Amino acid sequence: MNKDIPIFSLQRLPVYLNYLRTLPEEEGNYYISSGAIAQALRLGEVLVRKDLAYTSCTGRPKVGYVRKELIAALEEFLCINNKKSAIIVGAGGLGRALLGYGGFTHYGIEIDAAFDSDQNKIGTYVADKPIYGMDKLNEVCKEASVTLAIIAVPASAAQGIAEKLVAAGIKAILNFAPVQLTVDEKIKVINMDVAANLAVLASML
């Protein structure tokens, strides 16, 4: 567990990783400076250096970081080589879109299954992933030692689902429902409120 890194620094690490991965593997990109990263990502250079200092990769004066080493250090810090399973609760539009999304594998995460209370969805598959009834939640999570979950249900159902997830052994929740979850403080939660973020953007204009 990355205890000592502030959450905002931690949330930027995948951004650095993504950016470094997209750079062409030319000789000229062998080294990359914190200044170049900062400019590309529109962040302050000091901030970038501070963030990257949490990883095991150290930059060299004047030239910066060895790109491959920095990628490896970020992958190590984010435990990407450590395969993990996740589940989704809610197989509506968003849940189904996430079931079909391939991007999780870039971080070593596999979505195992989704859960829903709709009898018409239970027993069907989306992108080869099964949709189970909520009564299977405990069994599936415990069998595969799943600790990661995505909540993709309406706001009114989210708190009840969160409690069921915690009871099933889930330790971290990515919450798309526009509601603050009340769970034990050991449970990690990141909120992805789409409408709120669009409202924030609108207020910046």
Added chain:
Amino acid sequence: MNKDIPIFSLQRLPVYLNYLRTLPEEEGNYYISSGAIAQALRLGEVLVRKDLAYTSCTGRPKVGYVRKELIAALEEFLCINNKKSAIIVGAGGLGRALLGYGGFTHYGIEIDAAFDSDQNKIGTYVADKPIYGMDKLNEVCKEASVTLAIIAVPASAAQGIAEKLVAAGIKAILNFAPVQLTVDEKIKVINMDVAANLAVLASML
């Protein structure tokens, strides 16, 4: 435009608003203290007070804020009573889920339409919202003075789409593609990288 508020404070304002809106309208909730808000949202009390100080609502010593006044001040700050239109590019699983999502109206935002390059989708409707071809982008955005857009296309297409959006007059982009967009710095961008956030959660365990 809210120039002087840090982005992280701005991003918490909808969280406060959401929370205050969910409180029952009982007499006992007429006043709410920064401490109570902080505890419910698991934030520091000083942070909450600093964030809320950006709005026009001032708390009273010992008792806190008048709940209704604070809601109104947050709505005003977030320009929620000012109706705005947004469009979505990409009518795949995620884009369609967002077209059908009703939560934007809580922030005064209406999704007008989606755009896609797939001939089978063009001319169809999702949740009564039309899906147009990309050739209609300029016309639709300019006619309705749309300045907000959501990118819900694969990473490989996102940069090209961002450039088309800017050319069509879009000023702010909510980007779901896991890629850093290179656009003029006057254009506001918030990234919603689902996989990266799930990876961050996993690394916290």
